[in-house]
Every structure is written in C-alpha cells, then in structure tokens.
Amino acid sequence: MSKRIETHVKQMERQPNALLWHGLFVLIVLAVSIGFYKAAQTIEYSWRWERLPQYFVYEAEDHLSAPFDGEIVLEGERLKLENELDRDQFIVIENLEIVSVSDGDLIFEGDSLGYSSQWTAGPILKGVAVTIELSLYAGVLAIILGTLAGLAKISPNPMLRDFATLYVELIRGTPLLVQIFIVYFFIGTVLDLDRFTAGVIALAVFTGAYVAEIVRSGIESIHKGQMEAGRSLGMTYGQTMRDIILPQAFKRVLPPLAGQFINLIKDSSLVSVISITDLTKAGREVVSSTFSPFEVWLSVALLYLVITGVLSFVVRRLERKYANAR
Amino acid sequence: MQMQDEAFVAASKESIIEASHVEKIYPGGVHALKNVSACVKTGEVVVIVGPSGSGKSTFLRTLNQLETINDGEIVVDGISLTTPGDVNKLREEIGMVFQSFNLFAHLTVLDNLCLAPMKVRGLKRKEAEDRAKELLLRVGLSDKAGSYPSQLSGGQQQRVAIARALAMRPKIMLFDEPTSALDPEMVGEVLDVMKSLAHHGMTMVVVTHEMGFAREVADRVLFMESGELVVEDTPQAFFDTPKSERLQKFLSQVL
Numbered sequence: 001m002s003k004r005i006e007t008h009v010k011q012m013e014r015q016p017n018a019l020l021w022h023g024l025f026v027l028i029v030l031a032v033s034i035g036f037y038k039a040a041q042t043i044e045y046s047w048r049w050e051r052l053p054q055y056f057v058y059e060a061e062d063h064l065s066a067p068f069d070g071e072i073v074l075e076g077e078r079l080k081l082e083n084e085l086d087r088d089q090f091i092v093i094e095n096l097e098i099v100s101v102s103d104g105d106l107i108f109e110g111d112s113l114g115y116s117s118q119w120t121a122g123p124i125l126k127g128v129a130v131t132i133e134l135s136l137y138a139g140v141l142a143i144i145l146g147t148l149a150g151l152a153k154i155s156p157n158p159m160l161r162d163f164a165t166l167y168v169e170l171i172r173g174t175p176l177l178v179q180i181f182i183v184y185f186f187i188g189t190v191l192d193l194d195r196f197t198a199g200v201i202a203l204a205v206f207t208g209a210y211v212a213e214i215v216r217s218g219i220e221s222i223h224k225g226q227m228e229a230g231r232s233l234g235m236t237y238g239q240t241m242r243d244i245i246l247p248q249a250f251k252r253v254l255p256p257l258a259g260q261f262i263n264l265i266k267d268s269s270l271v272s273v274i275s276i277t278d279l280t281k282a283g284r285e286v287v288s289s290t291f292s293p294f295e296v297w298l299s300v301a302l303l304y305l306v307i308t309g310v311l312s313f314v315v316r317r318l319e320r321k322y323a324n325a326r
Numbered sequence: 327m328q329m330q331d332e333a334f335v336a337a338s339k340e341s342i343i344e345a346s347h348v349e350k351i352y353p354g355g356v357h358a359l360k361n362v363s364a365c366v367k368t369g370e371v372v373v374i375v376g377p378s379g380s381g382k383s384t385f386l387r388t389l390n391q392l393e394t395i396n397d398g399e400i401v402v403d404g405i406s407l408t409t410p411g412d413v414n415k416l417r418e419e420i421g422m423v424f425q426s427f428n429l430f431a432h433l434t435v436l437d438n439l440c441l442a443p444m445k446v447r448g449l450k451r452k453e454a455e456d457r458a459k460e461l462l463l464r465v466g467l468s469d470k471a472g473s474y475p476s477q478l479s480g481g482q483q484q485r486v487a488i489a490r491a492l493a494m495r496p497k498i499m500l501f502d503e504p505t506s507a508l509d510p511e512m513v514g515e516v517l518d519v520m521k522s523l524a525h526h527g528m529t530m531v532v533v534t535h536e537m538g539f540a541r542e543v544a545d546r547v548l549f550m551e552s553g554e555l556v557v558e559d560t561p562q563a564f565f566d567t568p569k570s571e572r573l574q575k576f577l578s579q580v581l
C-alpha cells in the first residue's frame with residue numbers, strides 16, 4: 001500500500017538527483033558525528049576502547065588443582081602426582097596447555113598443577129544471550145497468549161469478550177515497569193517464581209496484550225465471506241479459523257507483529273530492575289568496573305541494533321516468501 | 327397465502343426443503359422475511375427473483391443457517407433447523423455459491439477443493455485430489471489446479487467455487503446471485519455449469535436476475551418482494567401470465 005503511494009508520488013514529482021541528496025545525508029551524519037567527537041574531547045573524556053573486548057570474550061584459565069598432598073614424579077614421558085602416604089594413589093597430569101610443576105616438586109592439596117586456557121563469553125555476550133533468551137520465550141508465549149486473547153475478543157461468547165477486553169485494557173493502561181514489579185514481587189512471591197521466569201511472564205503478558213489487538217484487527221480485516229464459505233462447507237468455527245482465517249490474517253499482521261517483537265526486545269531491558277543480568281544490566285556492571293560509560297553504552301546500543309536488525313531482516317524474508325505464495 | 331399453503335401441503339411428502347411461516351428480523355430491526363413458506367422437492371430447480379432488498383439472500387441463507395430465524399420452521403432433509411442440533415452436519419449436505427465467490431485466497435484451486443472434504447469428510451489427500459481433479463475437468467478448469475484464486479478471471483473463480491461446493495457431494499446446492507459480480511461475457515460459462523448440474527438432477531435453489539436461466543432451467547419460480555413470498559409458479563405461467571400486479575410491475579422493469 002505505502003509502496004504504491006510512494007511510486008505514485010515519485011511519478012508526480014520531478015525526479016530529484018538521488019546521488020546528491022544521499023551524499024548530503026552522509027555529509028550531515030559525518031558532521032554531527034565529528035561534532036560529538038569534538039564535544040567529547042572538550043570534556044576530557046579519555047576513550048579506552050581497548051578495555052572493552054575482554055568483557056565480550058576472554059581467555060579463562062582452567063586450573064587443575066592437586067586433590068591430595070604428594071610428589072611429582074616423571075614416569076617415561078608423563079608427569080604423575082603420587083600420594084606421599086599411599087604410593088598406589090596417583091593422578092596423571094595430562095591435557096593441560098601449561099604445566100606448572102616439574103619432577104620432584106612437593107605438592108600440597110589444592111596447589112595448581114597447571115592450566116588450560118579457554119575462550120569464555122564475557123558479561124556482555126552473556127547479557128546478549130540472556131536478552132535473546134528472554135525475548136524468545138516471552139515472544140513465543142506472547143503469540144500464544146495474544147492469539148487466544150485476540151480470538152476471545154471477537155468470540156460470540158460475551159464472557160470471553162469481557163475477559164479479553166479486561167486483559168488488554170489493564171495491560172495497556174499500566175506501565176511495563178510497574179507490571180514487572182507486580183509480577184516479580186507479588187505474583188512471584190506467591191507462586192515462588194525465580195527472576196527469569198517472572199521476567200519472561202511479565203514481558204509475555206505485556207506484549208500479548210498488543211499482539212491481541214494486532215490479531216483481532218488482522219482477523220477482522222479478512223472478508224466475512226471467507227468464514228461463511230468455510231462454514232457453508234460444514235467446517236466448524238474452529239476449523240475455519242485455523243485453516244482459513246488465521247493463515248490469511250497472519251500474513252497481514254506480519255509487519256505490525258514484527259514491530260511489536262522489536263519493541264519486546266527493547267522492552268526486555270526493563271527486567272534489569274529485578275536483577276536479571278540481561279544486556280542492559282551487564283552494561284551497567286561493566287561500566288562500574290571499567291569507568292568507560294561512553295564506550296559501553298555505545299556498544300550496548302549497537303548490540304541491540306544488531307539483534308533487532310536481524311529480526312527485521314528475517315521478517316522481511318518471510319513477508320517476501322508469503323507475498324510470492326499469493 | 328391460501329394458495330401457498332395448499333401447494334406446501336400437497337408437495338410436502340417428497341420435499342427435501344420445507345420452510346413454513348418463516349420470520350426473520352435482523353438485529354437492526356429490518357423485517358427481512360415475513361411469513362415465508364416454501365418447499366423444494368428432491369431434484370427440483372427453484373429460482374427466486376425479486377427486487378433488491380426483498381429478502382432473497384436472507385431466505386437462501388436461512389436454509390443452511392448462515393442466518394438464524396426468529397419464528398417459523400425450516401426442515402431440510404428431515405432435520406429441523408430450529409431445534410439446536412448439529413448444524414455442521416447439515417451444512418455438509420448443502421453446497422453454497424456466493425455472489426463474491428469467496429474462494430480461499432491463500433490456497434491453490436486444488437487445495438480450495440480438497441480442504442473441506444479432507445477436514446470434514448475425512449478423505450485422504452489422494453482421494454480428495456482425485457475428486458477435485460474430476461470436478462475441475464467437469465467445470466473446464468483442469469489446467470488451473472495449481473493457480474491461486476487471484477490469478478483467475480471472475481468466471482473461472484465462480485466455476486471453481488461451484489466445484490468446491492460439489493466436492494462435498496452435497497444433496498442441495500444454493501446459489502446467491504452467482505453471476506451478478508461477473509462481466510457479461512463470463513456469465514454464460516457459469517450458467518452453463520449450472521445448467522449441466524440441473525440436468526444431472528441436482529436439487530438447486532437459485533437467486534438470480536438471469537430471467538433467461540429461470541425460464542429455461544427452473545421447475546418453479548418464486549417472486550419475493552419486501553420480505554414476502556408473493557408468487558410461486560411454473561416458469562411459463564410466471565413469465566407469460568403473471569398472477570400478481572406486483573409481479574407484473576417487476577417483470578416489466580427487468581425484461
């Protein structure tokens with residue numbers, strides 16, 4: 001639809017020089033960026049990007065510590081730790097990158113015999129994983145909840161309609177932050193939920209209310225003749241919904257649904273208030289240990305952008321796939 | 327009214343559809359059907375004509391309960407529609423063709439024909455497809471099995487819609503102005519399919535403005551006006567010696 005208007009406008013107006021205007025855009029963006037950079041310099045902020053990478057991934061040392069007191073002996077090619085008191089008890093020191101003992105050393109229980117280093121996700125990458133995980137669970141739940149509520153909204157049964165309306169109005173009329181607190185401190189305490197579950201539920205319930213409205217309007221946009229055709233063939237209301245109405249509605253609601261899920265990913269940053277270490281909370285922790293807020297928050301913003309960008313990309317592919325099927 | 331009741335009683339023995347004293351008032355307050363009584367015998371083709379807004383569609387749609395009625399009774403194939411029961415079971419036996427085709431836009435022509443037989447009748451995909459292909463051959467659209475509805479002309483879409491209804495092997499077919507949304511050059515192809523159906527003995531109730539079809543194919547023609555069933559007659563008598571003044575006036579306008 002908007003595409004059509006766009007091309008229509010294009011046809012009406014004299015064609016502007018695209019290269020010129022895109023170029024101007026790039027220039028302005030560059031100028032603003034340089035402006036920010038200069039401004040940052042005047043406040044004598046020292047940029048220390050080199051500190052950041054270790055918070056993404058770092059090499060962790062995995063130490064092998066001695067389980068008992070003993071002595072190191074060389075046996076052929078291999079080093080062994082033998083128990084002083086019981087010569088039959090020993091362990092072979094192997095599979096280590098760095099061995100920090102040698103033949104004849106006396107070792108006490110708990111001493112390090114050597115270590116291997118391993119690439120390990122730092123707090124920021126872990127935060128990314130938590131944010132994705134939160135959004136994924138909450139998203140799936142929200143689709144289920146939202147579809148049910150959307151169906152209830154158009155149901156012939158007045159009670160179901162009332163419930164759906166109550167749900168949607170309650171959720172849309174209160175701030176997400178407050179809902180997270182309520183779910184965690186009130187419902188979470190009553191039902192003994194852990195933080196992560198509470199966070200997922202709060203996000204799912206919140207997003208579900210918006211999905212419900214999207215689903216409802218999607219279903220209502222399908223011509224009522226489709227329902228009549230299905231019913232007149234002897235299909236039940238449920239069968240017609242599932243096999244005829246919803247597949248067509250789904251295609252139509254894909255763009256607003258995608259927008260809602262992008263919101264979900266961004267909204268998930270609010271669960272950091274109940275101490276879930278998502279990307280935002282991780283960012284805060286890293287700031288407090290590096291004292292480099294600019295670098296950290298710019299990186300965090302970029303990571304959110306990447307996650308939402310990937311989602312947009314996938315949805316656009318889906319849309320194109322469905323558009324072809326028509 | 328007197329005449330109608332007599333006709334109704336006389337025919338009731340072999341009737342597959344019996345509507346008696348049907349009243350329909352829409353929630354908005356429109357009194358769309360007023361004491362309508364009519365019957366349709368097995369194998370009969372009944373055509374309903376009348377001015378716009380006279381209640382033709384409403385009456386047709388009460389027959390498979392796409393509209394509920396406020397009073398009276400409708401018995402189809404021995405099952406009363408007013409007693410709450412399994413309305414889906416009955417709809418399986420009644421095919422319906424709409425003015426706006428109402429094909430399933432997200433499914434291919436073949437899947438449009440296969441969906442209900444598989445979901446409702448429990449046919450295997452293979453059986454459903456065989457049946458569908460046979461029907462597509464019958465309506466002259468074998469080459470369109472893989473097309474989507476939006477890729478077909480109006481006439482082709484309506485023929486697919488007829489085939490879709492037939493795929494359920496219904497006992498009765500209802501048509502609500504099946505040619506009204508078509509360009510004139512496509513009307514013929516749809517009417518031909520309907521004629522061949524009639525010749526094969528299908529019980530049909532057809533709302534249409536095609537007076538030629540009514541005269542040629544109908545066993546009986548009903549005339550409705552402002553919610554009332556005014557005249558019920560054989561095509562010859564209906565068109566050549568119209569009994570009511572209102573019908574005469576209507577015919578003079580449309581013929």
Ligand SMILES: Nc1ncnc2c1ncn2[C@@H]1O[C@H](COP(=O)(O)OP(=O)(O)OP(=O)(O)O)[C@@H](O)[C@H]1O
Pocket residue numbers: 352353354356357358376377378379380381382383384385
């Ligand atoms: N869903 C509805 N709600 C309220 N009123 C309706 C509804 N459908 C039809 N009506 C009204 O009922 C009356 C009969 O309508 P109906 O559609 O049965 O007429 P029709 O004879 O089929 O007309 P047409 O030839 O235009 O299709 C009209 O006055 C119409 O406005």
Ligand SMILES: [Mg+2]
Pocket residue numbers: 382383384502503
């Ligand atoms: Mg009508």
